[in-house]
Amino acid sequence: MSGYSKKYLPLIIGAACAFGVFIGASLDFSDSSEGLFTANAKKEKLNRLIDYIDYEYVDNVNTDSIVDVTVNSILEDLDPHSTYIPKQKYDALAENMKGDFVGIGISFYTLNDTIAVIKPLANGPSEKVGIKAGDRILYADGIELAQKTINTDSLSSLLKGKINTTVNLKIKRNGSEKLLDFKVKRGTIPIKSVDAAYMLNKKLGYIKVNRFAESTYKEFETAIESLIAQGAKELALDLRDNGGGYLDQAVKIADEFLSDKKLIVFTKNKSGEIKKTFATKKGRFENSKVFVLINENSASASEIVAGALQDNDVGTIVGRRSYGKGLVQREMNLGDGSAVRLTVARYYTPTGRSIQKPYDHGNNKEYFEEYLSRYSNGELQSRDSISVNDSLRYETPGGKVVYGGGGIIPDVFVAKDTDYEKESLNYMLKGGVMDRFIFNILEKDRNYFNNITQEEFNESELVTDKTLQNYIDYLKEFNFDFRTKNYRYLLKKYLRATMAEQLFGTNAAQRIIGEDDKMIQKLLALD
Template sequence: MKNNNKIYLPLLLGLVCAAGILLGSKINFTQNQGLFSSNPKKEKLNRLIDYIDYEYVDAVNTDSIVDITVNRILENLDPHSVYIPQQEYASVSESMKGDFVGIGVSFQSVNDTIVVIQPLKGGPSERIGIKGGDRILYANDEQLFDRNMTNDSLISQLKGVENSNVTLTVFRKGLKDLLKFNVKRGRVPLKSVDAAYMLTNDLGYIKINRFAETTFKEFKESLKELKRQGATQIALDLRDNPGGYLSEAINIVDEFLEDGKPILFTKNKKGAMEETFSSRKGTYEDKEIFVLINENSASASEIIAGAFQDNDRGTIIGRRSYGKGLVQREMELGDGSAVRLTIARYYTPTGRSIQKSYEEGNEAYFNDYIRRYKNGELSSADSISVDDSLKYVTPGGRIVYGGGGIIPDVFVPKDTNVEKENLTYILRSGFLSTFVFQQLEKDRSFYNSLSWEEFNNRELVNDETVEDFRRYARSQNIPVRINNYKPLVKRYLTAVMAQQLFGTDEFQRLINEDDRIVEKVIELSKSS
């Protein structure tokens, strides 16, 4: 039992991220009207549901029966064909759309009061002067505090129709009177580019967390700014990126490939192939590109890595990617729910499929991270098993393999210190957010007045802060052993503090300061 505990926490990260892989990739689709023609199998299922509805002796919720039936059907297909219930469909669609309509704040409920963590960049609240630490007491005279409302209920009070107005009554520490803000609800971006900044004088860094509708636009804006700052090389961080819209990944690849180069092809059940080639002048076709991947980089992330690798373009760095080579299409079911169904496989330019096997069932498929962890693949490139029958050769003569993920050109192992990895998992889990917020609340006016330069030049997290965090973790029944890892804890506390004050860009900048793969990219960039 003791040995199991040693690996339990680090493995959770892989399992949680695996759930995100279900996002999948999408292609354009024109619905075939003949698809829904009647047949005896469908009529049989419909008749059974009608019998239960009208004849069964007890009252039965047939909606739940249908949901169970749909899920059981999809479970027998492949791990990425999934059902999206009506109550989840709106939030799933919103996360991939790239924006939402609202007032634009991240918040948490503290003592039954909405407390703003940070106004979102580019949102209505930022523009009118709402700040971190503000308490939103009323929305259009509707009391929001002391009501034991769920987060969903609170969000519904703040969201609304685009361009509609909401009057917020706000308490701000240090001020005697309440503040009134008239906010016009607008589109608030859900950023898929977490960070974009210069790692060195020549090397620009861009981290993408998923491929949503606005990803390429965000990427282009980041690329333009990095070029302005002198970037002649780009490090594209796709670690822990589960995928998303295929078109966004293709557009990003096109920025780095000459016209007419193959990016991927798809093949459906009838064997029909659809090939995609680079088709326009990119801004970095003659510049060095590094792509960072790990065991949770999937789908559209793997398309990018595979396209570069098979065109002998750039360098792929990190660990073998997830291994998802299936293309999904999202189809509505008429009642607000939808199904995301696998309709094709995609292949890299050399013709290799990177889809790992799912013949042993969904549980084994999603637990593949555990298998990789145990067989040593995450700590040694020599432990990566390859199938010689799935060997391919790039135009430049490099050997690459299909059959499950993209194997990087340069391997960087995970940290094998289990205790440190367990602690890192806890620090990355979002657990720090409330503690850091409480620290900022001790002197909110001071922290809100800091510029990034001032913040970066001060030691705002010291040994006393670490001890406060230890006590806080103990009060939440979270076991943390930090005696040997104070620098790690300080870095994460500082990074989360920077995130709440300035945003994800600054968080990533601080986390990357002691990142093995980023260090390897910098080393390679200097020698190229």
Template sequence: MKDTKKYIPLLLGAAIAIGVFIGGKLNFSDSSDRLFTTNSKKDKLNRLIDFIDYEYVDEVNTDSIVDVTVNGILDNLDPHSTYIPKKDLQRVAENMKGDFVGIGINFYPYKDSIAVIRPTEGGPSYRAGIKGGDRIIMADGEKLTGSRLRNDSILSKLKGKKGTYVNLKVKRKGEDQLLDIKVKRGSIPIKSVDAAYMLTDNLGYIKINRFAESTYKEFKTALDRLQNKGATKLALDLRDNPGGFLGVAEQIADEFLEDDKLIVFTKNKKGKRENVYATKKGDFEEGDIYILLNENSASASEVIAGALQDNDKGVIVGRRSYGKGLVQREMALGDGSAVRLTVSRYYTPTGRSIQRSYDKGNNQAYFNDYYKRLRNGELMDSESIEVADSLRFVTPKGKVVYGGGGIIPDVFVPMDKSTENETINYLRRMGHFGFFVFEELDKDRAIYEGVSKHDFINNFQVSSDIVLRFQKYVNRREGTNITFVAYNDIIKRLIKATLARQLYDDNAFEEIMNRDDIVIEEVLMLSRDNEQFNIQEIQN
């Protein structure tokens, strides 16, 4: 065994060679046949690979070596060139496409069965009669019970080809016998617009969680609906939005910018520049626009914010954005896996690159930039934001903006310590609010029957008893002895919002969470001040 170990460096060296060889097989659909050609270097690598395969003394797991190799090569390029293994590619593709084929339920593997949180409204399960609180016991004769239920195995039984049927056996509280429910699989949207509603009589609100293929259509539907309700102003919430398709961000920015305004431009390694301009189709060119950002708003989110800021349109509110100015293209590797390779940089209309530096290497320090910002105080005070005079740019109306590390907001709003709390964030990440609320609902869902979403949002109050029960629940699950006296208000708000999500939809969750949100409050104040300014201007 010791003799085998000393050959590990040799194997890793060979693995790198394999990675270079794989690079020669990348499938650029829009490239010429001459992009990757056979040459002596690749022939040499082929011979080495064959030599290892046929002659090496031990069995070598080529697949695992290739995976390690590809990651190793990409780690030496930039922070955003990534490898997507075969096992993850379908999930990633569905997420970016914006839908998948299934039966349309939100569920927990709860205790020893699949517990339905709620069926997707209008989806296959909803139409078939599945209800929140149902337990799915069997699918096509296969048991879906037991303490070792895994999400991937559950999904493999519930997903299938569009139009096919799955026969479910369902246990429903109050029913003596299992219910036989036949569900026809269909396309289930993975929504990227979390919420769209009116903040005031004329100020609409839309929150986008990522930029997928379906995002522009979702956004446009939401915008049209809000305009029909009287929205002449819009708060576009891109906080915690990591980005996605550049083209979708360009479409959304086009809705706000006048014809022929530059939205963004890109440059590849050869210096070729491609400009993207606004077209005639914008439906919100006259309206006031507020873009909400934070330190987790990245990539396509920054394209929209940069396009508006550099064209002196709207107001950017919040904190400095992430700082990702690189564009990736996805390429299949031929075995079911893929790589997303950085192929160009994007620039805002004034010529800014907002990409953070990775000169010190593509390492954990780059991805832990949040903690650096927290330590240097910039999440609480705009004066702590570091800028470089060499990256100073000026908009057409004379506003000074900076490149080199994210979009700096026009109006800074510090982190809210009452909500951005480590304990609260940990409880959310662990799913404690969701599981607790599900158990609360499971005791007696009937008490919420007939309660409209509007009435729940405006009138329902979370009692102190519920908070105490949640406290006991967390301490039991975590083996701790914490109290929530200091966090009482945010705990109540999160419990109420989670109840609303499980009873109604994500829109209800966001509407409740946005009450007392200090960034939303800043937008409301700016909107009122702008109205007063316009009235005075008219009077003068």
């Protein structure tokens, strides 16, 4: 196989992990900065230097960029998770964690210089006025949206806007000679953090959470109610690849499994002040069997949930050692639209262990690439290869031995599949190439696919061996020569999952992907 070279896979994995933890660094703490900043010599020194450069330096210099570099340099000497957010990135990051935005409610991408609708979101503004998958949006309020004439930021500003404002769209639809006019009233569009919720068997429900955003617990509640209505008596909570998010959302979810007054987490700041958070009386799965799935990319708030249950002898943690982020950040506005997420405390699981992995040199490359060492030392294949520090040994009330100092070690270990051929398929699934290929298939008969039910989809073989071969040929356009015969069945399944996602959403796709999931198979064997 070419294209996905073995030597680049670890770098891709490391980069993905670092990004996940960056997202996971935003924990929910409010703060007023008034009173923190008083005149002092160090502050005046920096101000004076910037003024000298602004007014006296021989050349024109962008001092904003100098300040950005200075702030980043300061933070790099602190810890790996104190982060500077430039003002040009702040809104996008805030929106991602907010849980919703105002827009017209479509998923789309640019295709042949037009805006192609992959799917209008269920019950969203676009679906309500009749926009369908496959439609091409050519104009918004009279402005041409061709890729060559408008950039992504401008496009977003045209389709997004204030709540209840309208945008007039002109759309090209297959089978219609004339452009169609639609007047869409912008509404609140959720950014989902619950990817899937379905029954694994008659009594075990499954929920996959991709991050802890503002709306996560509300989504989680809706998922639980649906599963209980389907007969769920037990629950599997999938936190794999969940880099974290808001602390309060993680606490509320942990509370669903813990009885009243059980300690969930506590934090300690530089002055030694301790803040403890306890479970409440509510909790729909307090006396039920529960499984939590974690892996090497589960970080921060995900580790809080796993650690709270493990230390209270509740449920079974399944998977591989989690990332190891036990630092608490508080977001602080810097006054010009930028912000800093500064580490203000450490958090501890109920037994008193810190799961923060060591960092000796602040925000350095070695810290984030520690993930890669797990490949070389064998711990992704064997629990016995996980290094523990006996000085950080703790016991739960039930006598279970747990360790601090570097992530949550699962109760039941499941090895990572490190077959490079198979792993490359996972990256392909997430990389967008399958999306374009499947979109083109759906385009050939939009009338049929826009009206197919999920039951009809499940009973039909819409991805055939011929489809698979066409995809392999399609990959050659990207200089990717897919030669393996061992995983053709899996590639075919992923193509089917991609089709399900475009037609019915992530829940349908995750159900198909989960059929060959080692961790899900393991917890079903444990149930």
